[in-house]
Amino acid sequence: MAKISLQNIAKRYPNQERFTVEDFNLEIADQEFIVLVGPSGCGKSTTLRMIAGLETITAGSFLIDGKLMNDVAPKDRQIAMVFQNYALYPHMSVYKNLSFGLKLRKYAKDDIDSRVKQAASILGLTEYLDRKPATLSGGQRQRVAMGRAIVRDAEVFLMDEPLSNLDAKLRESMRAEIAKLHQRLKSTTVYVTHDQTEAMTLADRIVIMDQGKIQQIGSPVDVYNHPANVFVAGFIGSPAINFFDVRVENGYLVNDAGFKLKLSALALSKLPNLQPSQELTLGIRPEDIKVSENTESPEAGSTIEVEITVVETLGANVILHAKGGENEFVSRLNAGQYGRPGDKVTLWFNLERAHFFDKTTQQNLVSAKASNGDS
Amino acid sequence: MKYIGTTIKYLLISAGAIIMILPFVWMISTSFKSGGATMVFPPQFIPDPFVSDNYVTVFERFPMLTYLRNSIIVAIFTTLGTILISTLSGYAFARMQFRFRDQIFLAYLATMMIPAQVIMIPQFILLKNFGWIDTYQGLIVPGIFAVFGTFLMRQAFLGIPKELEEAAFMDGANHLTVCFRVILPLLKPSLATLTIFTFMQSWNNYLWPLIVSSSREMATLPLGLALLQGQRDTDWNLVMAGVVISVIPILAVYLFAQRSFIQGMTMSGMKE
Incomplete structure (x- = not known):
């Protein structure tokens, strides 16, 4: 004891x-x-x-x-x-x-x-x-x-x-x-x-x-x-989580580097205290970013066009590094052919599994309790 | 061509070695000469006649056994005492936390700058007050507080990874156990160095025994060897026989300590 x-x-x-x-x-x-x-x-x-x-x-x-x-x-x-x-x-x-x-x-x-x-x-x-x-x-x-x-x-x-x-x-x-x-x-x-x-x-x-x-x-x-x-989000997880500095505009997450994603209703419901044009840090894990051909009929506004920069083949997984505007993306995919560096692909983001952090306090805007309720 | 450099190197080294070894050869050779043969010219390296009686005579004419016994007692206890004091103080200065530790250590080190001649008289008066004149304590105790030994051991302790002590503390050890059973066995090279230095210093020490011992009963070998030299004439063959006898224990200590020196060098169990 x-x-x-x-x-x-x-x-x-x-x-x-x-x-x-x-x-x-x-x-x-x-x-x-x-x-x-x-x-x-x-x-x-x-x-x-x-x-x-x-x-x-x-x-x-x-x-x-x-x-x-x-x-x-x-x-x-x-x-x-x-x-x-x-x-x-x-x-x-x-x-x-x-x-x-x-x-x-x-x-x-x-x-x-x-x-x-x-x-x-x-x-x-x-x-x-x-x-x-x-x-x-x-x-x-x-x-x-x-x-x-x-x-x-x-x-x-x-x-x-x-x-x-x-x-x-x-x-x-x-x-x-x-x-x-x-x-x-x-x-x-x-x-x-x-x-x-x-x-x-x-x-x-x-x-x-x-x-x-x-x-x-x-x-x-x-x-x-x-x-x-x-x-914590950045420390735990490998490859590391993707971070994007964004703000909310008319139901979209946008930044000046060319990032634009529609906030789904479910994601919005997790953020009841969201102010218009509030600055956020969006965190999304590599496995929650997919190449859109592999997902069925993505919701409009939930995808971004990118250019592949590096493809890392790990056997069971493929790690895809890509660039869209000034934003860099890392995605973890199941083994398969997704293209070569220089190819254009469309990435789909599972925002329901994304994390929203206050840009100044760095704290998660969704309490653990609230997100537990979802899952 | 390439052998020329090597040849020159070996010649130089050999010359150095011969210069070093010649006095020893001369000492041994003289110790086997007859009284008349010590001063002949050209000098003889191989004694003729070969006389081994000098070794017997020197024991008969002088109390060599007493000198030898005194020297052995003084040197052994001085060495043991120095090792004990240096180990404990070195450990304390290296590893224990107390106020003004480093300042005290520096002050202690600074005492090395005081010439021995300056403290000789005060030390003599002190020992006289203790009633230690012409005693073994008087010969031994002042010699065991060696600043150099403390310094040497402190540096050696600092070189041992701290985790080793911490592991021992977790295992239930106290400072003394850590010092003597965990770390000291790893410091054999330093201990060997300290042993050789201290033993030789004590063995060869002439001035302090001369001051503190007054009777023939308490004289050490260096004093005894000085007594072998007469005022007007000296039997060099006898003196050299005495010197050979006095050199043997030092050689023994050196060979013994050298073995643990090498052993200590090859031991290591830590992951760097």
């Missing part, structure tokens, strides 16, 4: 004016898998290190199961951590790396042995127990780092970009293993990454951070379908 509560947590380093983390509020349920995600320097690692006790907390309260932990030493927090560079003890064998923490905590010798062996078998490290870290591959080192955390049965697992030093293929398989491991151990986990795929696939809830502040907290599906603001 470990519920974590972060209340108005803030961090400011000495001699720095700006807060690295500010006004951080998060309740983490027992057994929940939370992923902190954001660009580098957004404060996600600092937050994790405050939970670990490796950084002091400037302001706010950090509680585990209702107990204030702000000033408790790392070793007394019942927390285990996996570091980005693994931080294995180079002079110790895998066995000693795994048992070091247990020894320091004065576990009985038999107990240590059985825990180490069990962790090693879960992680497939049994045959490497006598090896030194330097002789292991990246993936194996990563497993040892995980093993060091799981032998202790810690209530909370912290992982600081644990996969970022692995190659793409290994990263994918380790990602699946981490998910399996969590299902098996059910420890409350806080995981930091800048990789949105890791965030989307592993998390029960994602916390998206930027410049020290939480931008949105929600399930992977929520943050994808209902981004709270321009930053």
Whole structure:
């Protein structure tokens, strides 16, 4: 059982004016898998290190199961951590790396042995127990780092970009293993990454951070379908969402760069407070832009003529880059032939799945609740 | 053509090596000469007659065993003490957070600029008040607070990734455990350097033992070797036999420390 509560947590380093983390509020349920995600320097690692006790907390309260932990030493927090560079003890064998923490905590010798062996078998490290870290591959080192955390049965697992030093293929398989491991151990986990795929696939809830502040907290599906603001919409999703600065004119979304789309009734109904000629940022995901030949009789005004600039064939998908006026479009399509660079095509926009952001506040104009009601 | 450069290089290096090694050869050669053969001209490199009695005589005529014992005790404890103090202070200056840490470190470093001769008399008076004159403490303790050692170890600690300590803290370690069981095993090259330097310095130290020890009972080898030289005439063969005896322990320490030096160089388990 470990519920974590972060209340108005803030961090400011000495001699720095700006807060690295500010006004951080998060309740983490027992057994929940939370992923902190954001660009580098957004404060996600600092937050994790405050939970670990490796950084002091400037302001706010950090509680585990209702107990204030702000000033408790790392070793007394019942927390285990996996570091980005693994931080294995180079002079110790895998066995000693795994048992070091247990020894320091004065576990009985038999107990240590059985825990180490069990962790090693879960992680497939049994045959490497006598090896030194330097002789292991990246993936194996990563497993040892995980093993060091799981032998202790810690209530909370912290992982600081644990996969970022692995190659793409290994990263994918380790990602699946981490998910399996969590299902098996059910420890409350806080995981930091800048990789949105890791965030989307592993998390029960994602916390998206930027410049020290939480931008949105929600399930992977929520943050994808209902981004709270321009930053979240742009950060989550690959290829990235299309943004257009537009204004509303006579039921159309237009801009001076040649953009003109008719607002459907349904889309309009989501925006009850729309002012005439209000400036908006329109966000529309690549999969919600189609080549119009492939859609049946598009509604008038819901298409734009463009010229293809780049075609990326990915096997199952085709990513089409196109230009219409001064606007650039990225569309994700099912595999097929759509033309070559220089060809003209008509793009159809599924505005019902588009996102509308206030141009100045950058906030989503449609509340998550309202859009939930639609789907 | 291309061999000429290499040949010249090797000739120069060989010349340097011969210049370096000649005094040692001369020392060993002289230690096996008879009293009359030490000063003959042209000099003999191969002793004729070959006399090995010098090594026995030097032990018979002088308390070499006492000197040797004193030197070994002083050098070993000075080295151990220096390693302990330098490791602890180096770790503290590198890794612990306290007020004015860097200023204190700089002030400590600055004491290197004070010549030893300046503090010799005050140090002597201090030890006299402690009642440490002509004791092992008097010979050892002033030598173990080595600024250079602290500096060396601090730099070595700074070179170890912080995550390693943090991982150990998460594992339940305290500062001492981190310092001695997690990081120090990784600093064997620095420890080897510090060991060689300190041991040699202590072993060869002449002035401080001369000041602080007054009896033959507490004399170290360098003092003893000085006693081998008479005022009017000196048995150089005996002196050289004594010198050979005094060089052997240093060679042993050097060879021993060199091994861990190489071992330390080849160890690395961190992902860069």
